Amino acid sequence: MRLIHPHITPSAEAVGITFDCRPLSALPGETVAAALSAAGILAYRHTASGAPRGLWCGMGACFDCLVTIDGRANQRACLAKVAPGMVVESAPPAAPAPLAPEPASQAAEIAPDVLVVGAGPAGLSAAIAAAEAGCSVVLLDERDAAGGQYLKPLAASHAHAAPDRQFRQAAALRARAEAAGVVFQHGATVWGAFAPDELGVLVGGRNMVARPRRLVLAPGAHERPVPIPGWTLPGVMTTGALQTLARANRVSPGRRVVVAGNGPLNLQLACELVEGGVEVAAVLEAAPKPGFRAWREAVTLAARAPDLAWDGVRYLAVLRRAGVKVIWGAMPERVEPATDGLTLHAEAPGGPRAVTAQAVALNLGFQPETGLARALGCAHRFTDSGLGRLETITGPDGRTSLAQVLAIGDGAQIGGARIALARGRLAGLAAARDLGRAVPDDAASRTALARAEAFQAALWRLFEVPGFDASRLADDTVVCRCEEVSAGALRAAMAQGACSLGSLKKATRAGMGRCQGRMCAATVARIAGAGTEPDWAAPRAPVKPIPALALAMEKPEWTEAPSFEAVSLPRDAGEGRGGGRARSETACDLLVIGAGVLGLAIARAAAREGLHVVALDRGEPGQGASTANAGSLHVQLHAYDSAGAAEGPESAAAQILTLGPRSVALWRDIARESGEALAIRTEGGLMLAETEAQLRALADKVAMERDFGVISSLLGANELYAAAPWLAPGFAGAAFCAEEGQMDPLRGLSALLRLAREAGAEIRGATPVTALSREGSVFRAETPEGVIRAARVVNAAGPWAGQIAARLGAPIPVRATVQQVIATEAAGAELLRPLVLHGSRHLSLKQGDAGHLILGGAWPGELDAAGRPRNLRASIEGNLWVARSVLPAIEGLHVIRAWTGLNVLIPGPILGADQRVPGLFHAVTFNGWTLAPVIAELIAEALRGGKGPPAVFSPSAYESRS
Structure with a gap:
């Protein structure tokens, strides 16, 4: 009405x-x-x-x-x-239809003195103060008019002959901002915060980069879930x-x-x-x-x-x-x-x-919009009020733990409009002062802030209600609106071993939908018992769904991803997670260091052989690269592996070819044993050629693959487009490998973890190995929980495997790299069935059973100041450009999230017994998701004295390169 x-x-x-x-x-x-x-x-x-x-x-x-x-x-x-x-x-x-205009070749840049994100009371107040002090100010807001929720203006559909106090206040602030020279950018979404002077911004569907000298975050709050x-x-x-x-x-x-x-x-x-x-x-x-x-x-x-x-x-x-x-x-x-x-x-x-x-x-209250501040690394705290929330730690003038960033209003700490107005002005003045403007202290605003804080404290004492009790949620209550995950599903995942908000997300998909957890993260955190900021899932770029087309901008390809020594990540040592457990001594037949997909597969295989197996992980089992990967089941050679295969049937590339199909079959066995399909699909993989020269190279690759038993064929342009009409025009042809496919890595890991435990393997999370040595005929591993003595050790520590090996005097050439994956929303129709690779560009592309697209291809990320992997803006843009050049239908889809994970960078798989240290075995490889089951079989074979992995993967083959 x-x-x-x-x-x-x-x-x-x-x-x-x-x-x-x-x-x-x-x-x-x-x-x-x-x-x-x-x-x-x-x-x-x-x-x-x-x-x-x-x-x-x-x-x-x-x-x-x-x-x-x-x-x-x-x-x-x-x-x-x-x-x-x-x-x-x-x-x-x-x-x-396409969701954005045709993008420019590169993102335009804006570089004001002060960038304010959010045009509610806090943002308007800060922008006015900074502009009146002489700074150039740009104010971004997603809506078509300033005011935010509290000072929301009347829609353009209506006119008001006698506006009330709130309408008048909003109009006055907007007029004052315009008079001060504030530049408003409406319809603007900040989709990624990569540094205080590098923000990805979408304005009117156009991708831009903001590089301010000072950044003021005033994104407001959203109402908490009920x-x-x-x-x-x-x-x-x-x-x-x-x-x-x-x-x-x-x-x-x-x-x-x-x-x-x-x-x-x-x-x-x-x-x-x-x-x-x-x-x-x-x-x-x-x-x-x-x-x-x-x-x-x-x-x-x-x-x-x-x-x-x-x-x-x-x-x-x-x-x-x-x-x-x-x-x-x-x-x-x-x-x-x-x-x-x-x-x-x-x-x-x-x-x-x-x-x-x-x-x-x-x-029932509000939740601050802290995603951008958290992405930048600003310090936060958990406030145990109502449902519970994260708040940005700031001073009265909005200063955060980062010198260039100020955070104000309800987007930082819930306080109401009057606190927002006062802190906004103080923040705008502080930013201007930082930039050399002669700005005196504003005693009146500090007084107004004190009065507003006293009012707010009294108000919420008057309206105080009991805290949130997660145990009262009925099992059938929907918690995650986007993915339709119930409280009962979350509790079931916890009963099966998920013990953090991150692992709950991966096990149930709660918080992985379009809202990025805004409507469920706090509830999931309560159910999971999370009480501090590191317990909460990290924000992802884009912080809101963004048209894929708008970000698709060509970036240079590379020959080798940036690499580094793996570092300890925050909370790796398990602080606050069972740190009070008593120290003990354990003796076992086999110690597996690393409980990712490789470590869990090996632990399961060895336990099935009757060995007493203990598998340790520095974090939560399986929650690293194993569940950050895209779930591809790669069988064919990548284009850059073909030369290696030409060395003959005993080459590393050729031996990998013999392992891939066998490992995919073993994944199907794991699915059957677990009672889940694990979304395994093997409907083939295409590797595209843009030119006739690339197609000739693919013909050589296909010939090699067929020599080693892989079902592979070459498709000319007509055959390719008959089979794949959804492709962009202009491809010369493709290689087609019938045995390639994909699966759900989240469900696959959960199933493997459960099966490993059912086989009798003891899996311990938050248990880093702090020291490792060989004492006589056994290994001695020091952990925060105590000492583990093992007859044999399997080093499956992924990026940290080089450090583990070095402790035993047997170095191997392992470095770490950060790789990116992107997910879109579900398409309304099936777009493609096979896995798609590009013969000369970095891309892997597939469509999951739910209809969403997964984009990979080893585009690099980086480590932030705290040592955590994060996305690079250029990698998101470049990855999407390549994907669009292959699949035009992506123009009508939004990107939901992009994430990164640590991966290994090695010259080739390092598998099997290390002759330098009796009883030490290594299991380090790229493409570890596909190959984990077969590598586990080979390591188990070696443990019982059999042949084990092919000799070309022996650690001794890499001694001169370590």
Whole structure:
């Protein structure tokens, strides 16, 4: 329904749009979500499981309100603005239209003195202060007008003859910023923070690089998830979402609404709805009804901010006059479909309550948007309040642990608009002062900050509610909205050994969807028992889904990825994870150092031989490179391996050819034994040739592969395009290996870990080997938990294998490199079945069973200042450019995330017994995911005195190169 107001009127005539072929009347300038809500349409799409979804956050953070607009897939209805003749559809199109303009060859650069991210109260205040001090200031915001959530302006669809105080304040701040020379860039998304002076920014669909001298982060907050049964139903949304519909767009999703949760925002919304002609069934407030002791807080509120205190009194009076019940101490429990809408059930002091309405608004607090600050490495803390949240550690003026970065507003620490305004001004002045501007101290802003902080503290003492109890979540409660992961699935994964937020994500896919964990990370962290910042999953670039086309920019290829000595990563030693366990001594037949895919496969194989096996990992088993890889099952030679194969059947390249098909067959055996398919598909692999010369080289490669028993063939251009019509035009042909394929590395690793334990192997995580020596006929390994004595040792430590070997006086040439993988959203149709490689460029490309594309190809990343692997902007852009040059359909897809992992850089596989140290075996290889099962068999064979790995892989072959 459309709201009524004596002073607010439409600013233009209605236009026609359609939703799933249904004609609708809409106002130009309102959001698509507003137009659908006005028409009573609450369900916008269906998830992969068939569940209906509609509006949730209303601010572009949750990505639940996705629709297709004029052929462009997965557009956010809450942000997209109505245009005449717009065609809106609930389902993705079979052939999505391009999502961005044709990109330039390279990203344009902007280099202001001060870059402010976020145009809410904090960002506006900081931008004004810095600009008035003489700095050049650029302000970026994702919306089409400044103001943020608190100072959101009226949509362009309406005009206001008598704006209220919030509208007037927003207009005044915008005007002051413009007068000071602030350059506004609306429709701007900061998709990656790679350094304080290197931010990837999308403006109007164009990729840019921001290189400011000072960076001010003011990205605001999003409402925290309210994981109760039914919170994903269409018509259930956050209070902020409903307020944006009502206050900015003048619509309501129903004539009768119930508002529940905690805090004065719920009261304000209820009043605005009542004044707009909506029936508010009730306001359910989780805080207890204020009693006599609350008068002290009320006095503080009145003294520190009398206008805001008066607003609270007015809200209650308006609701009382309208006959709206405010039920105190009522905690929402679940939402259920009802004949005439939805029924909200709550627990209240007087007993259970049930309220039926057409729409339900929920708010139980806010979560800071800390992704950019965390990506840059700013120090953070865990605040144990409500659901719990991460906050950026700052000074009063927003200074972070990084000299060039300031963080302010609710995007750093939850505090409300007045704190944001004061800290924003102090931050803007501090940035100007850093850049040499003569800026005096602003005592008035510091006083305003102190008053605002006192007001806020009193307010939340008045509205205090009990903390979040994860144990009360029913197993069938959806926790991750994007991937539809339940609390029960998370608990089951923990029961199977996942013991951190990171491993829970990999085991269940919770937090891996479009919202990047904004709507579930805190809940998952609570279930996992995470209590400090390092326990939380690291932010990934892009921090929000970005059109792949916009980032596709050609970058130079390389011959060798950057490498380095592997370093210890934060928390490797297991601080805070069982550090209080008693030290002990263990004796075993075999110690496996490294519990990635190779180590686990070897531990399983050896345990099945009857050996007492202990496998150690410095972190969490299998959570390193093994689950950071793309899951390709490579059988054919890469183009750069062909020359090595020409050396003959005993060459390393030729021997790898003989191992690949055998290992893929063993993966199928593992799948059968685990009772899971593990998404294994072997539908072939293409290696593309751009030129006739490349095709001739591929012909030689195919001949070699066939000589060694690999099923491989050469396709000319006509044969290639008959089999792969989805390819970009212009390829001369391809090599096709019938035995190549892919699998799900997350499920594969979980299955292998479970099978290793079932075979009797003892797997210990967070247990680094701090010292290793040979004492007589046994090895002695020191760990934080105690000493392990083993008859034999397998060195499967991946990038750290060289360090392990050196401790025993048997060095091997192992270095580390950082490699990148990119994932897109699911396509609406099947695009390709085979694995696709490029004969002269770095690319591996495949489509998973869920429809998403996985892009790899060994594009490099780097280590950050803390020694953690992270993405390079140029690698993301270059990887996407190559992918687009192969698969044009990627132009209609968004990139969901890119991640990196440490991998080994070695001259060739190093496998088998080390003659220098009796009882020492090495298992280090590239392509370790594909080859792990067969290498495990070969190592097990060597352990029982058999032939073992081919001699060409012997550690002695590399002694002169170490």
